[in-house]
Amino acid sequence: MLEETLAKGLVGTLPRRMRAKLAEIAGDTVEIGSRQSLAQEGDAQTESILLLDGLMGRYMGPRERRQMVAIQVPGDFVDLHALPLDKLDHEVESLGPVRIARFPHDALRAAMAGDYPFAEALWKLTLIDAGLHRYWSYRLGRFRALAGMANFFAEMDHRLGRAGLRTEEGFALPLTHADLSDICGISQVHVSRVLKDLREAGLCALQGGRLTIHDRAGLYRMGEVSGAGLEELLD
């Protein structure tokens, strides 16, 4: 049943034999409640986590003015970078109830030591993550609130689509305005205004933990998603 889940999302892009190898290494599968902190800044790590269900956020900065620096969707490793780094420089929190699988660093290292292509494949997963960080820097540095929010929704549309979690009409997105504030680097009040603009422009609406997309092309246009490099990175 883990093999099944491994076929989806980013880990699903790995060759079959590597997914099998991962399935062997996998420790236990755990369910975790909403808004639980999995790691604090500075924590030493001895295992990494693969997200099977739900969303998780990674944060920097003081709680009252924190910035989300990455969001993970099912099929993503949440903190594989903690393996070479052996500590985390940011916090990790579940954005709702999640299901995860643990991968002990010992076992991963042992497998990689004798199989360079496997090591490079895992390395690549962490670099796709880094590519998303760059994409976020670009969004945070150069996008206005409205375009930035649309851009983020388009990113989610794309990434959740790859994980098989999207329909034509939209997808589950259990985020509060406070979450979107952390993601887009704007105030909660302004999040409310921007969502209203997107709604009234007939592009999309966020209600009941779900993003309903009314005009996907328009949303992507508003988010200035073009040759910006998201598809290239993830495909």
Next chain:
Amino acid sequence: MLEETLAKGLVGTLPRRMRAKLAEIAGDTVEIGSRQSLAQEGDAQTESILLLDGLMGRYMGPRERRQMVAIQVPGDFVDLHALPLDKLDHEVESLGPVRIARFPHDALRAAMAGDYPFAEALWKLTLIDAGLHRYWSYRLGRFRALAGMANFFAEMDHRLGRAGLRTEEGFALPLTHADLSDICGISQVHVSRVLKDLREAGLCALQGGRLTIHDRAGLYRMGEVSGAGLEELLD
């Protein structure tokens, strides 16, 4: 003479035997003029570059509104992530005359295949880069122009210090207002105003390609550099 340069900056944190290994792999050393583009988005890469002298910037977005997503100082690999990714999702440009050393991917792969600790060490270098991306996302998302600029100057102070390129009074920083605009995600005009504020606050001054620091503690305070994780990441 390459061994000597390898002792400084980020690559200098590698164990001696790994630096020796790198020195063996190194291709030719090249000098490149100011404002030369080394790679375009989408380019396939067969070698990676170690920066020996000068500064380089990495950019996303259209030229007229581009965002710098990373800056490299001597001792940094500029595009080691292109090895597992085998293409670049952003542009790389020299910010002044630079000197670089080339490392063919073939040779790096061959060395890593038989030496897992070496592979993990290079992996770790790319993850420190990713950590800096996260730091930039935090700055771009949650810092005002003044604090953000101070934060960036503090980062340069710290990183150039590790590379041995800083004195008590300041360091060479051959950046134009347009560069700082790309770095901080603000307009060129506003860069001018912010620099004036920093100058008149007695913190630092940028003249003649050099940042003169008049009050380092005050600059760090203005940039809200504290337990934000930069030291932890780089040490």
Next chain:
DNA sequence: CGGAGCGTTGAGCAACGTCAAAAGACGTGG
């Protein structure tokens, strides 16, 4: 001496933050 690039300054405006108030959503315990 003329241009090109860079830096500075001011004026007006749009975007966004902060403060405050109030209404809705939701679960908990009585």
Next chain:
DNA sequence: CCACGTCTTTTGACGTTGCTCAACGCTCCG
């Protein structure tokens, strides 16, 4: 079932930040 507290969302008013446009000075170089 209702009453209650808490969290979330919405809206208005007002102040601040930063952008755009425009003009002008500076420096460097041909």
